[in-house]
Amino acid sequence: MTQLHAAILLRQGQFELDVNLDVPSGAITALLGPSGSGKTTVLRVLAGLQRPSNGYLRCADDIWYDAKRGLWKVPQRRQVGVVFQDYALFDHYTVAQNIGYGVPAAQRQTQVHHWLNRLHLTGVAGHYPAQLSGGQRQRTALGRALAIEPRLLLLDEPFSAVDFAFRHRLRVELRELVERAQYPILLVSHDLDEVRQLAAQVYVMDEGQVLQSGPTEEVFAQPLTRRVAEIVGWKNLLPVRLLRAGIAQGAWGAIEVPAADDRGGWLGVRPEHLSIAPQSAGLLRATLRHISDLGAVRELTCVTDDGTHLYILQTWRNVVPHLGEQVKLHAAPQHLRYWPEDEQMMIAETHTV
Amino acid sequence: MEATVWAAVITTLELAGATTAILFVIGVPLAWWLARRGSRLKIVLEAVVALPLVLPPTVLGFYLLILLGPRGPLGAEWQLWFGHPLAFTFGGLVIASCLYSLPFVVQPLQVAFEGLDRRKLEAAWTLGASSWRAFWDIVVPETRRGFLIAAVLGFAHTVGEFGVVLMVGGNIAGETQVISITIYEQVETLNYQAAHTLSAAMIVFSFVVLVAVYSWNRSRAGWRR
Numbered sequence: 076m077t078q079l080h081a082a083i084l085l086r087q088g089q090f091e092l093d094v095n096l097d098v099p100s101g102a103i104t105a106l107l108g109p110s111g112s113g114k115t116t117v118l119r120v121l122a123g124l125q126r127p128s129n130g131y132l133r134c135a136d137d138i139w140y141d142a143k144r145g146l147w148k149v150p151q152r153r154q155v156g157v158v159f160q161d162y163a164l165f166d167h168y169t170v171a172q173n174i175g176y177g178v179p180a181a182q183r184q185t186q187v188h189h190w191l192n193r194l195h196l197t198g199v200a201g202h203y204p205a206q207l208s209g210g211q212r213q214r215t216a217l218g219r220a221l222a223i224e225p226r227l228l229l230l231d232e233p234f235s236a237v238d239f240a241f242r243h244r245l246r247v248e249l250r251e252l253v254e255r256a257q258y259p260i261l262l263v264s265h266d267l268d269e270v271r272q273l274a275a276q277v278y279v280m281d282e283g284q285v286l287q288s289g290p291t292e293e294v295f296a297q298p299l300t301r302r303v304a305e306i307v308g309w310k311n312l313l314p315v316r317l318l319r320a321g322i323a324q325g326a327w328g329a330i331e332v333p334a335a336d337d338r339g340g341w342l343g344v345r346p347e348h349l350s351i352a353p354q355s356a357g358l359l360r361a362t363l364r365h366i367s368d369l370g371a372v373r374e375l376t377c378v379t380d381d382g383t384h385l386y387i388l389q390t391w392r393n394v395v396p397h398l399g400e401q402v403k404l405h406a407a408p409q410h411l412r413y414w415p416e417d418e419q420m421m422i423a424e425t426h427t428v
Numbered sequence: 429m430e431a432t433v434w435a436a437v438i439t440t441l442e443l444a445g446a447t448t449a450i451l452f453v454i455g456v457p458l459a460w461w462l463a464r465r466g467s468r469l470k471i472v473l474e475a476v477v478a479l480p481l482v483l484p485p486t487v488l489g490f491y492l493l494i495l496l497g498p499r500g501p502l503g504a505e506w507q508l509w510f511g512h513p514l515a516f517t518f519g520g521l522v523i524a525s526c527l528y529s530l531p532f533v534v535q536p537l538q539v540a541f542e543g544l545d546r547r548k549l550e551a552a553w554t555l556g557a558s559s560w561r562a563f564w565d566i567v568v569p570e571t572r573r574g575f576l577i578a579a580v581l582g583f584a585h586t587v588g589e590f591g592v593v594l595m596v597g598g599n600i601a602g603e604t605q606v607i608s609i610t611i612y613e614q615v616e617t618l619n620y621q622a623a624h625t626l627s628a629a630m631i632v633f634s635f636v637v638l639v640a641v642y643s644w645n646r647s648r649a650g651w652r653r
Contacts, residue, residue, distance in 0.1 A: 124550050150553040157554045163547035167569040176565075177555025223555060 078259040079227055083120050084129040092116055092127070092283040098259040098276075103250070105262045105274035105291065108306060113283040114263040115160075118229045121261065122157050123150035134227050134259070153227070156220030160231045162212050164204040170215050171200040177223040190218040193252070209237045210245055217249070228253065228260040234269060246272050267308045271295065279303050301341040301414045309343045310386045315413070322358065323413070327383040330359040330404070332411055340415040344406045346374065346388040351396065352405035359404040361385055363396055377402060433622060435602045436610040443518070443606060444586040447525040448533070451582050454526070455533040462534070463541035477535070480528050488528060489595025496520045496596065521597040521604050525586045533582040540574020541567070573644050584637040588630070 079098040085091070092113045098104045106114040119125040121132065123139065126147055132140035139148045165173050174196075175187040191197045194214040204212055213233060220228060233249070234242045250273055253260050264270050270277055271291060278288040279298075287294055287303045298304035301312060313330075315323045316339055323332045323342050332342070361377035364384075375387040375395065385404065389395075396402055458477070462470055480488060496503045496514040502523075506514040514520040544567060552562035568575065590608040597604030599613065607626055614623040 122550075122554050124553070150550070151556050151558060153554070154556070155554055157551065159547050159551060161547075163545060163551045165548060165551075165566060165570075176552070176557070219551075219555065 078135055079121075079261075080131070080133045081117075081121060082130040083117060083127045083132070085116065085120065085125075085127040087116075090283060094278075094280070094283070094285055096261075096278060096285075098261055100257055100259045101255065102275035103253065103260045103262050103273050104276040104278070105264055105270040106278050106280055107264060107267075107270050108280035109265060111282075112280040114265075114280055115231060117280075118157070118231055118261065118263055121227065122155045122229055123148060123153050137226070154223060154225055156223055156225030156228045158213075158216045158220050158228075158230045158233045160233075161236050162204075162216035164212060164215060164219075166204050169201050169203055170196055170207070170211075170218075173204070173215050174218040174222050176219060186222045190222050194218045210241050213237055213245060217252070221252075226258050228256065228258060230260065230262045232264055232266075233262070234266070242269075243272075249273065267295075279306050281306060298343075298412070301343065304341075304343045304412065304414070308345065309412075310346050311344045311349055313342045313383065315340050315342045325383075326381040327379040327385075328359045328361070328381075330406065330411075332408065332413065340413055343412045343414070344410055346386040347372075348410035349385065349387045349404055349406050350389065351375075351387065351393075352403040359385075361402055361404055363398055363400050363402055366395065366398065377404065430622070432601045432605070433610060433626065436605045436607050439518070439602065439604070440587055440606040440608075443521055443525055444583045446522050447529055447586045448579055448582045450522065450526050451529060451533040452579070455530065455537055455578065455582075459534045459537035460541055462538045463544075478531050481531050485528065485589065485591025486595060489524065489592040492520075492524045492527070492592065492596050496523065515596060516598045516600060516604060518597075518603055521593060521606075524592050524596040525589065528589055528592045529582050529585045532585045533578045536574050536578040536581060537571075540571035540577075543574075544570055577641050577644060580637055580641055584634060588634065 078100040079096065081094070081096040081098075083092060083094045083096075090113070094113070094117055096104075096117070106117060108114050116125065120127050120140075127140070127142070129142045130140060131142065132138070134153070137148075138146060139153055140146060165176065168176065171187050171191060174190050175183045178186045187200075191200050194217065196211065196214055196218065199207060199211055202211075204215065207215065213236070217233070230249075234245060237245055246269065262270070262274055274291050276289065277291045277294050279286045279294060281302060286306075287299050294303070295307045298307055298309060305312060313323075313327055314325050316325050321331060322329050325342075330342070359379070361379045363375060364378045365376040367374045367376075369388075372388050372390055373395075375389065377385045377387065379385065387404070458473075462474060462477075493515055494500050496506075498504060498507055498513045498515070500515075503514045503520075506512075506519075514523070548566050548570065549562055552566045553559070557565060587606075588608065589606075590612070593604070593606055594609060594612075597606075597609075599605050599609050605613075607630065611623050611626045611630075614620070614626070
C-alpha cells in the first residue's frame with residue numbers, strides 16, 4: 076500500500092524540481108542521484124521545511140500540502156522523523172535530552188529509556204554530542220527521530236559522517252531497526268553500495284527529475300537510459316558509431332553484441348561483467364594501465380587505442396596480466412546493454428568515457 | 429569620596445543597565461532579522477545600525493537634542509504626556525545611549541545568529557517545537573556567547589560614553605551626571621586626586637571587560653574547532 080504520495084513542483088531560480096513519488100511502508104525507498112540533483116530539496120519539502128510552487132502531498136490519510144486548496148501543514152504538525160546530514164544534534168543537550176526533545180513530557184521517560192536501550196546508547200545517556208563517536212552520534216540522531224513515533228522517516232545521507240569501517244555494520248543495524256516499520260522510509264544517498272544494501276525501491280534523480288524508478292535490483296541491472304546507467308554505476312559506457320550484425324564498433328574498437336542495429340548509440344557494461352578474455356577470443360583490445368585494491372575485489376583500468384578508459388572488477392582468484400600488457404576484453408552478451416542515440420538527446424553532452 | 433561622585437557612579441550603572449536591557453528587547457529581533465535576510469533593505473539597516481560607530485558623538489548628540497528638546501517632535505510629545513521635557517533628564521539620556529550603543533549589541537548578536545547551524549532549528553521544528561520554543565531551547569543556548577558579548581559590550585560602551593551624554597544630558601548631579609562627565613568636571617576644577625581615582629577605576633573596568641570578551645571569543649573558537 077502506498078503510504079506516501081508526493082507530487083512536487085518547485086522553481087528556484089534556474090533550478091526546477093518536478094518529482095512524483097509513491098513510497099510504501101515496511102521497506103526503505105532510496106532517492107539516488109548526484110549532488111545538486113534535488114534529492115535533499117525533496118526531503119525538505121516532505122519535512123515541511125520548504126514549500127513547493129505547486130503539487131500535492133499525502134501521508135496515509137493526512138494531506139500535508141494541496142496547492143489547489145492552498146493547504147500547507149507546518150513541520151510541527153507532520154510528525155516526520157528526520158536524520159539530517161551531519162545529524163544537527165543539539166550540542167548543549169545530552170544524548171538522553173536529544174532523544175527526548177520531541178516526545179511529550181508524559182511519555183518522555185519511557186520513550187527515552189526504550190530508545191537508549193534499543194540503540195545501545197544507555198552507557199552514554201548523559202554524554203554531550205561532542206563526547207560521542209561518529210556511530211554514537213548517528214544513533215542519537217536516529218533515536219531522536221524515532222522517539223517521536225514518526226509517520227514518515229527521512230534519512231539524509233545518514234552514513235556520510237561515519238568512519239568507513241563502521242558503515243557496513245551500521246547499515247545492517249539500521250535495516251534491522253526499520254524492517255518492520257509501519258511508516259514509509261526515504262533514504263537520500265549518492266552512495267551506490269548504501270542504496271543496494273538498504274533500499275528495496277529506488278528513484279534515480281538528476282537535475283530535478285526522476286529518470287527511473289522501481290525495485291533497486293531491477294533499476295541497477297536494467298537502466299533505461301545511458302544517464303541512469305551512469306548514475307547507478309555502469310562505469311563502462313562506450314559511444315557506438317556503427318552497429319552491424321553481431322558486432323558493435325566505435326573509435327575505441329569493437330565488441331561482440333547479441334542484437335543487430337544500425338543506429339548509433341551507447342553500449343554499456345558493468346565493471347563486474349567485463350573480463351579479460353583468453354588470448355584468442357575477444358574483439359575489444361586495450362592496454363592494462365592500473366590495478367587498484369578495493370579489499371575483497373580489485374579494479375583493473377584498461378585503456379583502448381583511442382584513450383577510452385574501461386574498468387573491470389574481479390576477485391583475487393583471477394590471474395592478472397602485467398601492467399602495460401595488451402589484453403582482450405570480453406563481456407557475456409546478456410550483460411551488455413545498448414541505448415540508441417535518439418533516447419539520449421537531452422543528455423548527450425555529458426559523457427564519462 | 430564625595431557624595432556627588434558616588435551619585436555619578438550610581439547614575440552611570442543605572443544608565444548602562446537600563447540601556448542594555450532596552451537594547452536587548454530591540455536588538456535581538458533586529459539582529460535575528462539582519463542575520464536571516466539578504467535584501468537591499470538589510471544593507472541599509474546594517475549601515476544605519478553601524479552609524480554611531482563612525483559619527484562624532486556631537487553629531488548624534490546635536491540631533492538628539494533637537495529631537496528630544498521641548499520643541500522637538502519627541503520632546504514636545506513627551507512634555508504633553510509627562511509634564512516635563514525629555515532633554516537633560518535621565519529618560520532622555522537612556523534614549524540617547526540606546527542609539528549610541530546600538531551597534532555594540534546588535535553586531536555580536538547578528539554574528540552569533542549567522543553562525544548558527546540553521547538545521548538545528550529546523551530539527552527542533554520537525555520535533556514539534558514551536559518557533560518560540562525552538563528559539564529559547566536551541567538558538568539562545570547555541571548562541572549564548574553572542575548574548576554575553578552583546579550584553580557586556582553594550583553595558584561597557586554606555587559606561588564609557590561622554591560626548592552624547594554631555595550634549596543631551598548636561599551635567600545634573602544625581603540625574604544626568606555620569607562618571608565620564610564627573611572626571612571632566614574634576615579636571616576642570618583642578619581636583620586631580622578624584623580624577624585619578626575615577627580614571628584608574630575606568631581603566632581597570634574597561635580592561636577587565638575586554639579581557640572577558642576576548643577570552644569568551646577565544647573559547648568559542650576552540651569549542652567549535
